Amino acid sequence: MITKAKYIYGQRELLKNFVLRDFRRKYVGSALGLFWSIINPLVMLAVFTFIFSVLLQVRFGERAGITNFALYLFCGMLPWLAFQESLSRSTNILVDNANLLKKVKFPVKILPTYIVISGFLNELIGLGILLIAIIISSYQLGIPLLFLPVVFILQLALTVGICWLLAAINVFYRDIQHMIGLILMVWMYSTPIFYPPRLIPDQLKFILVINPIAHLVQAYRDVFLEQRFPEPASILILIGFSLFFFILGYWFFGKTQDKFADLV
Secondary structure, eight states, X not given: OHXXXXXHHHTHHHHHHHHHHHHHHHHTTOSSGGGHHHHHHHHHHHHXXXXXXXXXXXXXXXXXXXXXXXXXXXXXXXXXXXHHHHHXXXXXXXXXXXXXXXXXXXXXXXXXXXXXXXXXHHHHHHHHHHHHHHHHTTOOOOGGGGGHHHXXXXXXXXXXXXXXXXXXXXXXXXXXXXXXXXXXXXXHHTSTTSSOGGGSOGGGTHHHHTOHHHHHHHHHHIIIIIOSOOOHHHHHHHHHHHHHHHHHHHHHHHHHGGGHHHHO
């Protein structure tokens, strides 16, 4: 695990250049530029808050009201949107950059990795807005917020590992790029982002246990809104999933990358 992390760190300059290029490409020619990374999640937040809080009367936590719902929803949406963007964009990243794969010394693993980092930076902008909203709404920010860097690391490890895996598999089976949208839709509604976990029937509670993003979302809500450290069992499960996918993705990508240039 440490060796694999050192590999990524060793490519930090190249990663930085790719991430900066990605940001410029996203917002070049746009009048609002970087503000679109704020506007898009806020519009989604308003739409989902209206649907689930006003129309369906879903409630989170002990406090009632639209503001409380919006905070819980936004806290769950931010990590999910970063995760969703990373998987959606990285699945076809190797095929889209076939010219780079044919360069013998190019570190191919950074292609999915920079997509993940780019999405994570967008999430950090959203978290800044969330912090302001929490303070305005009279929520207390406590010591558990210090646990947030651990959550960040686990999220990055989990996302990078899955992206390596999907990007590599897609080189061999292009169906993945067509399936990923459907997979993410099912995954999103299987995760308690728009509804509290208590609404899931007891016979389906196992979905929460085997869903790493459910543990990730709950960790965010714990440290930001519940003023408590995440449950040890939940964090251990998230650590297990993060390590598993990071190591599996790294191994499978490395094992198959010699064949990429011939298949793209």
